[in-house]
Amino acid sequence: MQIVVDLARCQGYAQCVFLAPQAFELHGEEALLCHPAVPDEQRERVRQAAAACPVQAILLGEAVSRGAR
Amino acid sequence: MPGDLKEGRIVVVGASLTGLRAAEKLREEGFTGSLTIVGDEPHPPYDRPPLSKQVLFGEVPANATALPMRRDPEAEWRLGVRATGLDTVGKRVLLADGEPVPYDRVLIATGTRARPWPNAQEAALDGVLTLRTCDDAALLAERLAAGPRRVLVIGGGFTGSEIASACRERGLDVTVAERGPAPLVGALGGTLAKLAAAMHRNHGVDLRCEVTVTALRGHGHFTGAELSDGSRVDADVCVVAMGAVRNVEWLAESGLAAGPRGIACDAGCRAFNMYGIVTDDVFVAGDVSRFPHPLFDYQLLSLEHWHNAVEQAEVAAHNMIHPEPLRRPHLAVPAFWSSQFGLNIKSVGVPTFSDHVVIAQGSLEARRLAVVYGYRGRVTAAVTVDMAKSLEYYQDLIETAAQFPPVAGASDRPPAAEVPIPSDVPDPSVLYHGPTVALTGHLPDRRLAMMRPAV
CATH class of the missing domain: 3.50.50.60 (FAD/NAD(P)-binding domain)
Known part of the structure; x- marks a missing residue:
């Protein structure tokens, strides 16, 4: 599973950072950085983080598979 | 006959954020025909913003930023294959490697590349x-x-x-x-x-x-x-x-209005040909496009922004499969962000389209502020530093062409909010790189279409 954050929409509420600290972190006061590739054992926490985003800026999904034709 | 537009063959040239989001939107809105996505990089679509941040910090491997799909676009992916030409008469995309791909409608989303060192x-x-x-x-x-x-x-x-x-x-x-x-x-x-x-x-x-x-x-x-x-x-x-160079060379023989500043298109993402006539079947979106925007005097905007790639991809996809009366304009207010040295910089509107600015909230000393940009007495842009929650308010001012300097709207308004100072945007020709958002002009002395002789 992969993460992408719409940072034009993100307002730095940081709910994701509290819920899934291994996937999301703040750089400084409000610049959000994420680890886009989610290990299996973190999926549930990351799903909760995405659901809790007040501005719904987090998208989760599968990548296009490598070698796609 | 709307039914017909939801069938047939669509080719998307460019397999990054714009290409992927357009392909998803085509399926979401009921396109049932064949969909081919051509990309010159061998990688499936990936997200670029982390490449200059998490990846360089050493926290995230460069190959780990693949973009999640919103839905499977059920496309034939031709990755690692470069498009070399567009035959708009025969309606075919020419490839460096393989047979030309025929289309009924094509979306050009070839983006930009890094400007190389000139020597x-x-x-x-x-x-x-x-x-x-x-x-x-x-x-x-x-x-x-x-x-x-x-x-x-x-x-x-x-x-x-x-x-x-x-x-x-x-x-x-x-x-x-x-x-x-x-x-x-x-x-x-x-x-x-x-x-x-x-x-x-x-x-x-x-x-x-x-x-x-x-x-x-x-x-x-x-x-x-x-x-x-x-x-x-x-x-x-x-x-x-x-800065970046637009990937338009492959269109040199196409007859489209493609030049160093991108491919000109209408607000509905339909490409112009070199005579300024809008095409029926060729659409453009993302960094390679430039399009008129009513908030900025209908000048052609060219943007290198993540947000624009997504918004414009969706408008292009919608319009590719809907008849003219149901088509939508691309009117999103430009928006971008950057994080550097621990600061979160966010922008809405077009800061370079300005004559004056005010510091409407916060201060430079605090390293936390909102700067509002005005042009001839109306608000045209705003930039916040570590003040992202304020940005939406200023976006509303831009969308409603509110007066500049803006009237009091924030409780932490400093005295500087009353004092417009010159916005001091230099002529891009004296810089190494243009701004990532540029007004490319509509005056007769600026050429919208550029014809290139065959080499």
Whole structure:
């Protein structure tokens, strides 16, 4: 599973950072950085983080598979 | 006959954020025909913003930023295949490798590439890099991890500043050479450029402004550079961050209005041909497009922004499968962000489309502020530094063409909010790189269409 954050929409509420600290972190006061590739054992926490985003800026999904034709 | 538009053959040229989001939207809105996505990179669509941040910090591998799909676009992916031409009469996309791909409608989303160092021999030195693709990022991250003595960054735009910030994050010595008076001046004007310069210096960047790099030195390996002020910078790695070049060369014979500033299209993403006549079947979206925007005097905007790629991809996809009365205009207000030196910089509107600014909230000293940009008495842009929650309010002012300077709207309004100062946006021709948002002009002395002779 992969993460992408719409940072034009993100307002730095940081709910994701509290819920899934291994996937999301703040750089400084409000610049959000994420680890886009989610290990299996973190999926549930990351799903909760995405659901809790007040501005719904987090998208989760599968990548296009490598070698796609 | 709307039914017909939801069938047939659509080809998307460009397999990055724009291409993927357009393909998803086509399926979401009921396109049932065949969909082919052509991309010159071998990688499935990936996200680029992390490449100059998490990836350079060494926290995320460069190949780990694949974009999640919103839904499977059920497309035939032709990855690692370069499009070499567009035959608009025969309705075929020509490929470097393989048979031409026929289409009923085509979406051009070929984006940009990093502007290379102009001297090819110097650019070929080992250690001279650019940053655009995930392969570029993998190489740069590897070089940073090896602990170079010093990194030279040419160009203090957003990418150059983020690279310098990442170098300092890793404890590496870094020199930034900027042709303008301060970093980010081309995109944000004088007021915030002063803050950017202070952030570079406070974080230990060796910032050199109003200089150009005149030569890159080395025998096989890059060893240093000569500057126009006569000084020399010894470094092991040089990152050329001089902005982007639009990928339009493959369209030279297509008859489309394609030139160095992108491909001109209407607000519905339909490409213009070189005579300024709108085409029926050729659509454009993302960084390679330029399009008229009513909030900015209908000048053609060209944007290198993540947000625009998504919004415009969706409008293009919608319009590709709907008849004229149901088509939508692309009216999204430009928006972008950057994070560097621990600050979160966010922008809405077009800061370069301004004559004056006010500091509407916060202060430069606090490193937390909202700057509002005005043009001829109306609000045209706003930039926040560590004040993202305020941005929506200013976006509303832009969308409603509110008067500038804006009337009191914030409780923490400083006295500076009453004092408009010149926005101090330099002529882009004196900079290494244009702003990432540019008004490309509608005056008769500026050429919208550019004809290129066959080479």
